Amino acid sequence: MPIIGNGKNKGVNVNYAIDTSDYIRKLSNIERMYLWSPYSDVSMVTRIKGNISEEKLRSALDIVLQMHPLAGAKIVFDEDYNAWFSTDNVFKPFFKTVNRISDTQWLEELQGEVKIPFNPETGPMIRFVLVYSEKVSDLVVICNHSVCDGMSLVYLIRDLLDIYTHPEQEIKVIEPVDIKDFLPKGGFSLQSVMMKLVMGHANSKWKKNPYYFDHNDAVAVQDAYWEKYVFNTVLLELEPQETKSLLKQCRNKGISIGSAVIAAFIAAHEDIVGTFVKNQKQLWVPFDLRRHATTSVGDVFGLCIGAPRFSYNYNAKKPFWGNAAVLHKEIHERVAKLDSHTMETPDSHPTFMDALSSFALLKEVVPEAYTKTENLKKYFQDKKNITFSFAKRSRSMVPGTIPSNLGRLNIPETYGDLKIDRMIFFPVISDSVPLNLGGLSIGNKMVFSLSYPESRDKINTMTGEMIQIRNRALEYLGFPDKASEKAIEDTINGVKRTCQMQK
Structure with a gap:
């Protein structure tokens, strides 16, 4: 790996030319964007009813990591600082089991784990926590966004439980892909082409004075970030009958549940906090490119999402369902056209992406971090x-809402004596995006997470605001009786409790 340096003192490359023929493939620039960032993880919490064996689960995990190579991969840097996925001599993923004492204990585990940086060079960039009891357990999976998206975690958990139940089955490796290779020509926008030209010029300037970041630099920034913030979330949960009721109402109006929930959160945010500022009156809406590939790629584990970016103004003078219909039409037209330009990146040198996405954007958020290593000091100055x-300029392009809705999952609920009770998805969060939503439903139990980094100096202030937004969204959706002053329901030993998330 190159020694740190800049244009005037590039350092000495201690990695001589390497043979990349045995590596899986090179990381794309979009994957590279998430490699070092302190809030670049996606997570899934799966509640499992039944007495799950830790030993059998660990054995099944060994097989699943072979089935989905990127889940068990590390990163190797070549002499030009390109990054390559490799499964050669990778450590086993972190896995721990803790005793389960409440329905909300998974949150404490998740809050602790998201603060711990992954080391791409040792890998793998995924970890597991089993919050265990004999009757019900919560499996917490945290993974770096450079190797996976939300559906990747769904497929991994499905396959993990399937192999757990049927360890004798024949296993087929699902080879990772670069999803752009499977998209039809003309699927990208003119706007992205223009951006490519602009950044091509920037890339030429960068090459005259580049910086090479490493794990120590990333740890310095991530530690400083999570000393200032704590991961938090508020959940909007609907039971099966409630989900069916909402689905019926949405069908009658010709829209999807996802569009209705997104519109409800936007309306609620404007009611509670106020109208979005000008640059935040826009959305990025991630969608699964696997469903649109011209060649079948299967249930591949990897970063396979597109995301249109478009302006959207909620019109408070019109009825809620009319606003939801406008939003629904806009989303589905753009997805149908594979409008995914916000997920594309130009052919700039990957170190430019490292600097921009993981270091330059955080300069004003955690300036104290840039005194921790010599490389960061030089860069900061x-x-x-x-x-x-x-x-x-990028800050002016940040949207007000990023809704990552996986929809209704088409996976089994039952695996032998085990049954998935519910799943909760947590996409990448950001301190600059007001509404970060992650949604899915399984067994007609729908859960949307509203997640955010909360300042430790104002702990619970933001959570109180987010609870109000969730409650108002429930009103718009027709469930005012579900409003609560708490963020997550907690039931243990048959007694219903609530949890105000404090840290």
Whole structure:
């Protein structure tokens, strides 16, 4: 791996030319964007009824990591600092079991784990926590976004429980892909082409004075970030009959549940907090590109999402369901056209992406981190570096809402003596995006997470606001009786409790 350095002192490359023929493939720029960022993990919590064996689960996990190579991969950097996926001599993933004492204990485990940086060079970039009791357990999976998306975690958990139940079955490796290779020509926008030209010019300037970041730099920034913030979430949960009721209402109006929930959260945010500022009156809406590939790629584990970005103004003078219908039409037209330009990146040098996405954007958020390593000091003092001007412009493009809705999952609920009771999805969060939503339903139990980094200096202030937004969204959807002053329901030993998430 290259020693840290800049354009005037590039350092010495201690990695001589390497043979990449045995590696899985090179990371794309979009995957590279999430490699070092402190809030670049996606997570899934799966509640499992039944007495699950830790030993059998660990054995099944060994097989699943062979089935889905990226889940068990590390990153190797070549002499040009390109990053490659490799499964050669990778450690086993972190796995721990803790005794389950409440329905909300998974949150404490998740809050602790998201603060711990993954080391891409040792890998793998995934970890597991089993919050165990004899009758019900919560499986918490945390994974770096550079190797997976939300559906990847769904497929991994499904296959893990399937192999757990039927360990004798023949296992087929699902080879990872670069999803762009399977998209039809013309699926990308003119806007992305223009951005490619602009950043091509920036790339030429970057190459005159580049910086090479490593794990120590990333740890310094991530530690500083999570000393200032704590991961938190508020859940909107509907039981089967409630989900069916909402589905019937949405069908009568010709829209999807997802569109209705997104519109409800946007309306609620404007009621509680106020109208979005100008640049935040837009959405990024991730969607699964696997469903649109011209060649079948199967249930592949990897980063396989597109995301249109478009302006959207909620019109408070019109009825809620009319607003939801407008939003539904906009989303589905853009997905049908494979409008995914926000997920594309130009052919800039990957170190430019490292600097922009994981270091330049956080310069003003955690300036104290940039004194922790010599490389960060030099970078921080380079005031005219092209990535800082790009970071300033990038902030004006940040949307107000990013709804990552996986929809109704088409996977089994029952695996032998085990049954999935519910699943909760947590996409990548950001301190600059007001509404980060993650949604899915299984067994007609629908859960939407509203997640955010909360400042430790104002702990619970933001959570109180998010609870109000959730409650107002429930009103718009027709469930005012489900409003609560708490963020997550907690039932243990048959007694219903609530949990105000405090840390």
